[in-house]
Amino acid sequence: MQPSLPMHSRTLTDRPRRTLRDDEALASPPLLRSGGESAPLGARTWQGLFGAQGPNTTELAALSSVARLRTVAAGGSVFDHGHPATALVLAASGDVALGWRGSDGVFHIERPVRGPAWLDQSAAWLEQPHAMDARATGDVLIAELPCAAVRALLERHPGLARHLLASLAREVHGLTMNTHELMHKDAPARFAAWLLLRLPASSAGSAGSTASGGSAAPLLRLGERKRDIASQLAITPETLSRLMRSLSRQGLISVAGYSVQVLDVAGLQRLAESG
Amino acid sequence: MQPSLPMHSRTLTDRPRRTLRDDEALASPPLLRSGGESAPLGARTWQGLFGAQGPNTTELAALSSVARLRTVAAGGSVFDHGHPATALVLAASGDVALGWRGSDGVFHIERPVRGPAWLDQSAAWLEQPHAMDARATGDVLIAELPCAAVRALLERHPGLARHLLASLAREVHGLTMNTHELMHKDAPARFAAWLLLRLPASSAGSAGSTASGGSAAPLLRLGERKRDIASQLAITPETLSRLMRSLSRQGLISVAGYSVQVLDVAGLQRLAESG
DNA sequence: CGCGTGGTTGACACGGATCAATCGTGGTGG
DNA sequence: CCACCACGATTGATCCGTGTCAACCACGCG
Numbered sequence: 001m002q003p004s005l006p007m008h009s010r011t012l013t014d015r016p017r018r019t020l021r022d023d024e025a026l027a028s029p030p031l032l033r034s035g036g037e038s039a040p041l042g043a044r045t046w047q048g049l050f051g052a053q054g055p056n057t058t059e060l061a062a063l064s065s066v067a068r069l070r071t072v073a074a075g076g077s078v079f080d081h082g083h084p085a086t087a088l089v090l091a092a093s094g095d096v097a098l099g100w101r102g103s104d105g106v107f108h109i110e111r112p113v114r115g116p117a118w119l120d121q122s123a124a125w126l127e128q129p130h131a132m133d134a135r136a137t138g139d140v141l142i143a144e145l146p147c148a149a150v151r152a153l154l155e156r157h158p159g160l161a162r163h164l165l166a167s168l169a170r171e172v173h174g175l176t177m178n179t180h181e182l183m184h185k186d187a188p189a190r191f192a193a194w195l196l197l198r199l200p201a202s203s204a205g206s207a208g209s210t211a212s213g214g215s216a217a218p219l220l221r222l223g224e225r226k227r228d229i230a231s232q233l234a235i236t237p238e239t240l241s242r243l244m245r246s247l248s249r250q251g252l253i254s255v256a257g258y259s260v261q262v263l264d265v266a267g268l269q270r271l272a273e274s275g
Numbered sequence: 276m277q278p279s280l281p282m283h284s285r286t287l288t289d290r291p292r293r294t295l296r297d298d299e300a301l302a303s304p305p306l307l308r309s310g311g312e313s314a315p316l317g318a319r320t321w322q323g324l325f326g327a328q329g330p331n332t333t334e335l336a337a338l339s340s341v342a343r344l345r346t347v348a349a350g351g352s353v354f355d356h357g358h359p360a361t362a363l364v365l366a367a368s369g370d371v372a373l374g375w376r377g378s379d380g381v382f383h384i385e386r387p388v389r390g391p392a393w394l395d396q397s398a399a400w401l402e403q404p405h406a407m408d409a410r411a412t413g414d415v416l417i418a419e420l421p422c423a424a425v426r427a428l429l430e431r432h433p434g435l436a437r438h439l440l441a442s443l444a445r446e447v448h449g450l451t452m453n454t455h456e457l458m459h460k461d462a463p464a465r466f467a468a469w470l471l472l473r474l475p476a477s478s479a480g481s482a483g484s485t486a487s488g489g490s491a492a493p494l495l496r497l498g499e500r501k502r503d504i505a506s507q508l509a510i511t512p513e514t515l516s517r518l519m520r521s522l523s524r525q526g527l528i529s530v531a532g533y534s535v536q537v538l539d540v541a542g543l544q545r546l547a548e549s550g
Numbered sequence: 551c552g553c554g555t556g557g558t559t560g561a562c563a564c565g566g567a568t569c570a571a572t573c574g575t576g577g578t579g580g
Numbered sequence: 581c582c583a584c585c586a587c588g589a590t591t592g593a594t595c596c597g598t599g600t601c602a603a604c605c606a607c608g609c610g
Contacts, residue, residue: 100455110458122444122451125437131451154436161429161436162400168443169397175450176397176406180375182457183385183509186597226557234458239598241558462566501589514566516590 040069041143045092048116051170055163062157066149070142078119078134078142085123085130087144091115094140098132099231107135109231112224115140121168137224185274187235191243192272194233195220195253199262218265222258315344316418320367323391326445330438337432341424345417353394353409353417360398360405362419366390369415370498373407374506382410384506387499390415396443412499460549462510466518467547469508470495470528474537493540497533 041064046054055063068087072078078096079089092115099109110132113119123130124147154161181190199218222229230240244260247253252268254261262268316339321329330338343362347353353371354364367390374384385407388394398405399422429436456465474493497504505515519535522528527543529536537543 108459110455122447125441125444126448128448131448151437155433158430158433158436161433161440162426165436165439165443166400168440168447169400171447172397172443172450173401173403173406175447175454179450179454179457180385182454184383236599237557238559238600242598245558511567512589513568513591517566520590 040064041067041092045116049090049118050163050167053163053166055157055160059157059160059163062153062160063145063150066153067143067145070144072136072140072142074136074138074140076136078136078140079130081131081133082129085120085128086148087146088121088124088150089119089134090121090143090145091117091119092141092143094136095138096140097135097137097228099135101133107133109228112137112228112232118167118171121164121171182234185272187233187239188243188246189272189274190233190235191240191247192252192268194229195260195262196265196268196272199265217254217261217263219259219261222260226258315339316342316367320391324365324393325438325442328438328441330432330435334432334435334438337428337435338420338425341428342418342420345419347411347415347417349411349413349415351411353411353415354405356406356408357404360395360403361423362421363396363399363425364394364409365396365418365420366392366394367416367418369411370413371415372410372412372503374410376408382408384503387412387503387507393442393446396439396446457509460547462508462514463518463521464547464549465508465510466515466522467527467543469504470535470537471540471543471547474540492529492536492538494534494536497535501533 043060046060046063054060069092072094078091079085081100091113094115096113096115096119097107097109098111098113098119099107101107119134119142120130120132127147150164154164181193185193198220200220226240227237230237233240235243244253244255248255250267252262252264252271254263318335321335321338329335344367347369353366354360356375366388369390371388371390371394372382372384373386373388373394374382376382394409394417395405395407402422425439429439456468460468473495475495501515502512505512508515510518519528519530523530525542527537527539527546529538
């Protein structure tokens with residue numbers, strides 16, 4: 001049994017900042033700069049979108065030539081649910097939350113996205129409105145590839161199609177897995193899976209070593225408000241809180257504020273598969 | 276209030292046949308015929324896959340030329356979870372269930388599919404194994420488009436890419452909606468939505484006319500075992516049974532065995548949106 | 551210093567799952 | 581032909597997981 005660290009003495013100085021408030025959006029300078037990259041859309045960005053086997057240099061240059069860039073300050077809206085989509089939208093860098101604005105005005109995050117990543121690569125092909133809302137949770141560099149332009153590009157660069165298809169297929173795969181989790185796994189299993197996904201890839205297969213000094217128990221810092229994490233897991237903040245407490249008592253993890261130490265990777269994996 | 280028909284005097288002669296049992300698979304003749312269509316893959320099939328704005332005749336002919344056809348008898352396996360995918364798989368005609376075989380051997384249907392429709396158009400692009408199992412629930416004509424061949428086709432017919440992209444995008448859209456329903460709607464709402472989806476398109480917007488003799492209340496026959504319907508809705512058969520009884524008592528529907536009469540379309544729509 | 555925000559905790563309600571029993575149907579073998 | 585049995589649906593009783601509501605605490609900010 002692992003003693004839970006004293007919650008009341010923790011420092012919350014490292015707490016994730018509130019993310020979707022207008023005052024912060026206004027406070028940050030609305031500069032139009034190209035993020036941390038020298039080129040507007042660099043190789044690293046494309047690799048994040050297409051994986052290691054992405055398009056070649058010529059194709060990437062073509063894509064870049066039709067991209068329209070804009071920045072969105074933290075808290076701003078990237079696109080809105082129901083608004084017609086005419087372009088493939090991606091985040092070159094920065095954090096964006098995909099979700100739905102409820103009737104009460106509260107924003108329900110369904111999927112957090114860290115650039116470089118696609119935000120909506122499907123609606124435009126269907127000439128349909130965006131299916132979700134996208135809100136910047138940090139300053140973000142957005143790129144839009146107008147659908148008509150990309151179609152024209154496909155005529156001249158047939159090889160591009162394969163990569164766009166693969167990238168859409170990746171999204172289908174992810175959504176299918178997510179649906180399956182929602183249908184068949186309970187909250188503890190989903191949370192365990194969520195934790196494992198955020199683990200550095202190094203500490204994947206090792207068995208739980210609760211007290212062995214050899215391999216260090218991986219430490220991970222939660223980058224979002226806990227209520228946003230709960231939202232992604234489709235549970236309430238209260239349930240998430242109880243869940244973390246429960247896993248602590250079982251010695252699977254050790255929680256101190258926004259730092260979570262995974263003490264028993266194998267145990268978490270077992271938990272994540274119960275369903 | 277609508278009197279519920281006497282359940283015990285109903286005839287179950289029209290009950291859907293058990294679907295996934297080996298004896299039936301063996302009982303039906305394993306003929307290799309080309310289904311009900313004269314051409315192996317006819318225009319109607321392609322339209323079901325790509326919608327009204329599908330590829331042109333030349334492109335369709337090219338696709339047909341690389342398609343490999345096979346039939347699967349009722350109860351047979353079309354492809355298995357984990358098996359490597361080298362082709363885009365579609366059902367030209369017939370009924371297939373997409374789902375997962377549980378560790379107990381029970382097959383959990385997650386999505387029923389009526390040909391013509393795609394069965395897996397994503398795994399092959401990623402060179403990954405199929406994410407789900409596909410089992411024929413009736414005699415089915417399967418077509419496989421080898422991924423390598425389709426890639427070659429894209430070089431010569433760039434216009435094809437647009438339609439393959441749109442078709443994948445449609446799947447993304449459907450999965451996104453489905454995920455949202457699972458996260459935010461309760462069982463009655465999901466069942467109501469399920470019923471509305473199966474309604475003939477004619478009786479969409481009409482308000483509920485419980486007793487008006489004018490517009491006939493749409494009647495629909497359940498084509499699957501109720502436990503399979505429950506499986507799609509991610510609820511248990513018991514819950515589905517109680518749900519149908521409950522909606523009957525409220526006068527929204529009238530149930531007699533495997534026939535469901537929708538008495539109050541508007542009421543169902545209201546129910547489907549609660550969440 | 552008061553207030554707003556976010557997190558934690560407890561009491562409670564409720565939806566849906568689980569377990570068990572019964573019924574109707576259809577298939578099978580004596 | 582009939583008894584038997586397997587299977588699916590239904591119903592009732594009960595349990596469990598989460599959501600809801602409310603109170604409280606901790607922190608940071610104006």
